[in-house]
Amino acid sequence: MSGTKTPSRRKFLQGAAIVSIVVAGGVVYRGVDRGAFTNSQGPAYEPWKEWRSAQQGTPLALVQSAILAANPHNTQPWMFLVGEDSIEVYADEQRNLGSFDPYLREMHLGLGCAIENMLVAAPSHGFGVALSVDRGILEPLKGPGELRRVASLDLVPNPPRLTDLYARDLYSVIPKRHTNRGSYRARDIDPAALERLLLAMDNFGEVRLDIWKRGEEQREVFDRLTLEATEQIIADKEMAHDSDAWFRFTPEKVQQFRDGPTLEAAGMNPALLAIAKMLPPVSAEQSHAVWLANTRDRVPASPIVGTLSVRDLYDCQQTIEAGRAWQHMHLLATTLGIAMQPINQAIEVVDREGRVGNEPHMTGKLAQLLATDQWRPTFAFRMGYPVFAALPSPRRALDDVFRETRLET
């Protein structure tokens, strides 16, 4: 058998190589302690495994899906008031991103994502849903923030129907959808798969989808604006600080807070991730440098980039619908083996320009990109076939994000 590379031998050799690199670098390693060779372990990752454990066919089962939705910086800015046949969705405004999301626009996109997961899950639990989203205009917080209702779902019994099969497919990938920040393959997106993604967006009437393929006119503009915005954010001390505050770069912090972006979700290749876990936590400067380099390399290399736009950038209902559209597209992409990553820097700069009263440079550049100022991009992303599968990010426990009685607001 000597010389044959069985999977376990190969695994061992990979491990040995990593350890020797770390030793060669003069670093004292505690790989096993730091979880270098195991990912997504511990209570912070349980919600991904328990996602079906709440009593089937109850409203709580829908909330269990909601908490696995995409959301900005993994802030999980939600609270759910669960009744026998209703769910009210609240923004937990205290879980905000400060100057990084000054109008809570991204927060509301994330709430839209959570709502979409519940709508997708509903047929599998025998529910029909009447969704009602509260009207409102997104505004900067005046105080520390409170719990504020944004939507309600009225649930009615709904016997399974053939037309629910599509929703069932999406439902089955709820725990498999993860933001993939890694490199994507050079291979173009299969045209039939792309067609399905585009068609699915027709269900979101308030949202416009634009995409740019490599080599197309305007594609280079999108890539450049995203890089330019990344540089601006890094140079803006307040924005960088408010974003960094949510990063959880040690296993202890991940388990303590169960939120925020993590090393495991950073899109490193598995060998590099194991090494990174053994090293001391990276500084803010190092993490900004990696973010900038990845934006410079990975955005232009992605087969497709795109934006979701709305007519009024700060309208609550339109923002929530755009969030729903993103979650839906990401779930559908997951069924098709396509990876996705939001890349929202340019729009974050638009918010910042508005909030501090700077000239709306980025606003103008995005209007040129879309060739209209009637639609405002509210979400930007890239997609492609993944080189490596993405890992899950932590989630707070179900018990911490729902109440069964009326909330005091």
Ligand SMILES: Cc1cc2nc3c(=O)[nH]c(=O)nc-3n(C[C@H](O)[C@H](O)[C@H](O)COP(=O)(O)O)c2cc1C
């Ligand atoms: C409104 C919104 C904005 C986001 N912006 C970015 C972004 O600019 N870059 C990025 O890498 N991820 C972005 N994300 C992805 C979140 O960070 C991610 O959903 C969250 O960390 C949870 O991880 P998961 O999607 O893998 O479950 C965004 C998500 C939402 C909903």
